[in-house]
């Protein structure tokens with residue numbers, strides 16, 4: 028019954044994680060009843076992010092600047108590097124404010140099933156960061172899944188002869204758990220109990 | 226840690242009903258990982274609605290055209306008019322696809338507490354629609370709240386001497402219930418069992 032424009036907006040919103048068709052309709056009503064206070068600010072915020080969205084050439088984070096805010100932050104400990112599968116994992120770890128160093132986003136995990144090989148991930152870029160020196164510790168913060176752990180082992184092997192300490196998150200992570208879904212307490216515990224890779 | 230633009234977007238999204246801070250962050254990640262497939266379409270949809278959003282001069286519905294899609298729809302029964310408090314109620318009733326007629330949005334309910342008087346609602350406009358003739362039945366679809374029912378009685382009194390049948394939704398509505406929060410089955414039952422105002 029609504030106009031094509033309103034239907035299109037409802038559909039676009041209902042595709043967001045966490046919003047179904049019903050809550051999308053409520054969100055649209057909220058927006059159209061508050062054209063100046065809600066609709067215009069949300070449209071402007073999307074516009075600003077869309078215009079400036081970029082991928083960090085150093086770490087692979089997605090941000091509105093390159094290098095990203097984390098890589099440019101002088102208060103970050105440049106000697107510690109946390110390697111994660113996805114940008115979502117970086118955000119989950121950073122939200123917990125527990126890791127004082129920088130990050131490296133692989134852009135996925137090794138997967139025979141999905142045909143993801145080492146060259147499909149930013150592993151070579153990681154090696155070049157390590158070879159450039161100045162990094163003392165690499166924390167492998169892969170998901171506690173089979174593919175995540177395979178990826179961690181592969182990277183640990185490649186780093187083995189470098190003069191860096193390689194650790195991984197303690198297996199306080201529930202089996203099959205994905206970082207981005209865990210509460211901060213669990214992530215904190217796993218990070219505190221991180222241990223050298225055998 | 227995110228850039229100001231990303232923080233602003235997260236905040237704008239977290240103000241939508243149904244999205245808290247955590248799901249807003251997930252939504253932002255979803256959007257920035259899908260710049261072309263999700264971010265741009267949502268931004269464009271908001272832009273289109275914002276540019277064309279208007280209030281229907283006939284019924285008070287919010288739409289991207291004036292008259293609105295419902296008032297312009299020739300398949301709608303122009304002899305039946307359903308009076309509701311808010312645009313959200315119109316949408317809730319229309320979603321159930323049970324009322325074949327048109328609507329009239331009052332823009333609120335009479336309230337001594339909030340100082341809402343008859344002249345603050347579009348009741349005079351409703352009277353002019355009825356005086357223009359061609360309407361056989363007016364369904365008063367106010368919320369089953371004290372203020373909603375006070376409003377319904379006030380309007381029923383004003384219509385009393387006009388040659389129209391005045392009905393109201395059956396009190397299958399739960400006491401204190403607001404239309405916009407009810408499932409379609411409950412609304413359907415209440416609409417089917419509507420009865421003449423005593």
Ligand SMILES: [Zn+2]
Pocket residue numbers: 083084085086087088094095096097098099
């Ligand atoms: Zn970066």
Ligand SMILES: [Zn+2]
Pocket residue numbers: 281282283284285286292293294295296297
């Ligand atoms: Zn209309």
